[in-house]
Structures are given as C-alpha cells and as structure tokens.
Amino acid sequence: MIFGSLFLIGIGIKFLLDTQESGINWAIVFPLGFIFLGGLIASNTLILCSVAITKDFLILNYPLIGRKKSIEWKSISDAGMRFITTKSSGSDYSFRTGKEIRLFSNGKNHRITTFTIKDPEKLILELKKRLDSSLKTKMKKEYKETEREFWKGENDYRNWMMKIVLPICLIILALLWILKK
Template sequence: MPNQHIAIIYKSQLSTFNVAFIGLGSLAMIGFGIKFIMDTQESGINWFIIFPLIIIFIGGLILSNTLALCSVATTKEFLILNYPFLRRTIRIPWKSITDAGMTFVTTKSSGSDHAFRTGREIRLFADGKNYRFTTISIKNPERLLLELKKRLDSSLKTKMKDDYRKSKSDFWKSENDYRRWIKKVVLPICLIILILLWALSK
C-alpha cells in the first residue's frame, strides 16, 4: 500500500490548446517585431525602432511566462507544482502556507477582443517565498479549486474569494467604461471626421 502522505490525490494537466496558442502567439509577435525592424531600419536606425522593440519585448514576456507555466498535484501533505518546460518540481507543505490570494485573469488583450478566456491567478506565500500559477492553462480547473478549498485554512479561503470577487468586478467595470467611452467619444469623433471628409470632397 503506498504511503498516504505521498500518494497523489489530484493531478492536473496543462491544456495543450491554451499553451500552444499562447506560445505560438508570443513567437508570432517576436517574429513580427523583427520583420518590422528589418523593414523600417534599412536606411539606418531611426525612432520607428521603438514600436517593434516594444512588440518584441511583449512577445518575449509572454513567451517567458508560457515557459513558466505549471501543472498542479496534491497529496495530503503537499501541494506540488510541476514546471514541465523548466524541468522543475516544487513541493509546498500545506501547513507552511501562511498567505494566499486569487485574482481574476483573462487572455483579453484589448477592448475590441470578443472571444477571450478567463481564469484565476492563485498566489501562495510559504516559507518566505511567493508562488503563482494560473488556471487558464490547466484542464478542468474547477477540480483544482475544489482541492484547494479542502486543504487551505478557512481564513485564507475567505481572503482568496474576496480578492477574486473584487478583481473580477474591477475588470468588468473597466470593460463597461471602455465600451461607453467608445460609444460616446470615439464613434462620434469618427463620424464627424467622415462627414467632414465627405463635405470637403464635394
């Protein structure tokens, strides 16, 4: 009979689609940025280089975060974070977790995005170290959240719930503010410009 302390109770899997989508998207951004530099800097370096460098930086940041994605497993004694791309495994004793938080996260990149994925970023503090992982990249994240609720202290669960509710509310408020701004400011200005262009062309 296996030792109950190390027997795996729950083990998550990384979502192949999400990881591939995010990874390929970051590589595409880096490639686009490099091509942008080559196309705009043929006659010498100029200020246009700022834009492709920003694109490359963002793509590199997304790629580094993709490589740091982890799957999660639980036992009676440990929360286990497995980083497949970094070939690293971290075992966190449940009793060592002294603080926790949970925020709303999304793959939404701009106000015009209509199809985007949402999830939760979970933050844990144990033995003087901070650990973060997101449910966006994990298959069946609800099962993981259920396992965390079983193991964490009630005060930490309450704090995580409050953090998540506030961050989700803030996100949708900013989203609604953006849409109102588009309707009340941007669209009228665009309409006025079109009318002026039409009138001047007469």
C-alpha cells in the first residue's frame, strides 16, 4: 500500500510538472487527483492498528509508524461511540458501516475506528465487559442517534433525487429528443 501510494504521488508530480511546462494550466486537476489519492491511501495506511487486550491494559499498536499506546482500563473516565460510513457521495450505493470509538483516559483522547483494526467485534465485546454501565449506556445512545441521523439523511437524499432531480432530467431529455426531430 505504501509503495502504491508513493507511486501515485510520483506519477501525479510528474504529470503536474509535464503539464506546466507545456503551458496547459487546465490539466492541473488530473495530476493533483493522483497526488491526493496517493496521499489519502498513505495516510489511511499509516493509521492501521492492531489491538491487544490484557487484564489491566488496552494496547493500541500502530506498526507502520512504530507507536504503541497503552490505556489502563481503570483510567478510562469517559467514552463515546459514533456511527461512521465509507460513503463519500450521493450516488455511491455500496458502502461499509462501522463505529468510531472515543476513549478519554488521563486527559488524553484516543480515537479508534473499526475500519482500521483487524477484529473490531472483539474490542467491542471487551469494552462492554470492562466499562461502567453508565458509559456503555451513553455509548449506545450516541451510536443509535448518529446512526438514525445518517439513515434519515440518506432517505431524504434519495427522496429528493426521485422527486426533483429525476423528473427534471427526464424533462430535459424529452426536450432534447423533441428538439432534435
């Protein structure tokens, strides 16, 4: 993944330099897209982590950046969990859903997304076992609220597309067909 992202960044920089030498300034979008995509892949690869659970600690290991965070179970003072998706645009019908877990411990905020760890369900089960019941209730309530907001927005968007955008597009298509005859 890292080599692929570096390759995309390199190709993007080469395209950018080649298009600027010839004086075609509008073509800057294509190489910048390569650079952005390469950077996005690299940054998301670097945040991949593995989770180790011991009796006293939750250990987050980030192997690509060489960092390890140890969170003592007893030191977790607050927690939160939000609904997240990989959906990036309205026309994207296939997307993954997950959870973003926030743990507050010793004045530090630790964020963990289920997309970046190998076995997220194991972590969720351990959190349910080890956290205070009020924190579990708060996490569940926050998750359900954000999930409900997402699906409501998704349904509103699809209704808007079917009631407004699709009829306008069909009218334009019919007018173009009629005017072409």
